[in-house]
Amino acid sequence: MLSQESLQQIDREIAKYPPDQKQSAVMSALRIAQIEMGWLAKETIEFVAGYLDMPAIAAYEVASFYNMYDLQPVGRHKITVCTNLPCALSGGVHAADYVKQKLGIDFNETTPDGKFTLKEGECMGACGDAPVLLVNNHHMCSWMTTEKIDQLLADLENK
């Protein structure tokens, strides 16, 4: 189900833990699976659980507990804007409103062309860089003025 490359990455994660604690690699394994598949379908989670010799329900619990896992399909680019108080004091909410207006969608929606999904985020531990947003979970963008948001969306549009 997952590519050879993803499985090799998962194997490297498993090696970080004691031999009888393969389950410890589940968070990484789900992350790796999500990157390859775009989101975590039930079958994907079951596959990961099987690969780690853990019950499927336990892997499903993990996938649903941590909010960076997507249990529903998302657009090609998921944008998560932090609106927590420290960011909000430096324009986090304004930045989120600007992205909403540009994309014509609200939080938890996807553009009709399937390119963008927008999420509201909690503190990302980067409040000094407000406004802050994440692209596809892993790429953090700091000091997002409206000009930088324009630039980012234009770049992502073509990716």
Next chain:
Amino acid sequence: MSARGLILAGVDGDRTWRLQDYIGRGGYSALKKIIAEKIPAETIIAELKASSLRGRGGAGFPTGLKWSFMPRSFPGAKYLACNSDEGEPGTFKDRDILRYNPHSVIEGMTIAAYAMGCERGYNYIHGEIFEIYERFEEALAEAREAGLLGQKILGSDFSFELFAHHGYGAYICGEETALLESIEGKKGQPRFKPPFPASYGLYGKPTTINNTETFASVPFIVNMGGENFLNLGKPNNGGTKLFSISGHVNRPGNYEIGMGTPFAELLEMAGGMRGGRKLKAVIPGGSSSPVLPATVMMDCTMDYDSIAKAGSMLGSGAVIVMDETTCMVKALERLSYFYFEESCGQCTPCREGTGWLYRVVHRIENGLGRRDDLDLLNSVTGNIMGRTICALGDAASMPVQSFIKHFGSEFEYHIENKKCLVPPEVQHQGSQIYVSP
């Protein structure tokens, strides 16, 4: 020296995080000295106690004392965990330590492992800073390659394996036992204590958990001696500390200064108030710590004891600055939403209580508040505090209590007049997108 700090002294942004740069700044000399001179574990722990280093993760527990709880002679595996799950709103210091000086954390953890006899450790890194997790893995590879980590470190009998583990979006995993559950590949739900991690921790084995900044301070303490470190701060509040300043200042960012520095000085370092506006309130130690009005805060020094005396907590050292354009009801509403969203749901008082707190503050903010809502809020917090498995319940309650205590009239105005004391245009103007020049 204290003004320039220790952990971030001499670092130059993203350019100087690699092993050779750290060694150039004197890095790994503490570990080398310990191994060459076979310094006994007790001596290291005694130095830590003398330094008066207190945990930088929020609770401020004395680190030397915590390390002495580990059953050093316990046969079998013992573990070390570093808490880099920084997600307490306002806190962004561990991210800078990890991206600008990751080897200070690796060296600190290795010394800790030596002092407590741990064979293996994990650094648990907040999922949202994934790029920094990747950098930390690179730093680990550099240290292994150089014989500073892994089997038979620097040719001695001492071995320590260290790995990075990432979170994936759950504030509660910053709580130390939730963090252990998460490393075990489970939902991050806190455990009942006791047993404490020093006796039953990761995989049921003795484990010590410290914050990133705590570990990063250790090599400096070993090098300069506990007493010199202590003298950078003030008695019972040793050393320097990173303060993350966010909100309505001209230059938000991290400032590493001696403990006991007046708040007024710190505010000046951060460029003073944005647009020359008036300071209204400060949350001095991360979103969970009680808010303090401007006049009280201006008299505080930045250390555990002074902030505690003023009725709040130094916590993680995250200083959220709010000026006169801030609506306190709206500010609290956002924080209450956060705790409601992040409660792990295990204990009824927290799961239900955080929902109540959010809904009631939300209705006050939206002009639907009722006359007895403030009493209701206070009674809900009373029912949460002290009745939960972990401290998130208290963390959700303290902001509510303190906002009402110090800014109660603003809440009453909202309830009476169905609108805010601070006109919406003023609020809007005050919290525009701001990037320091």
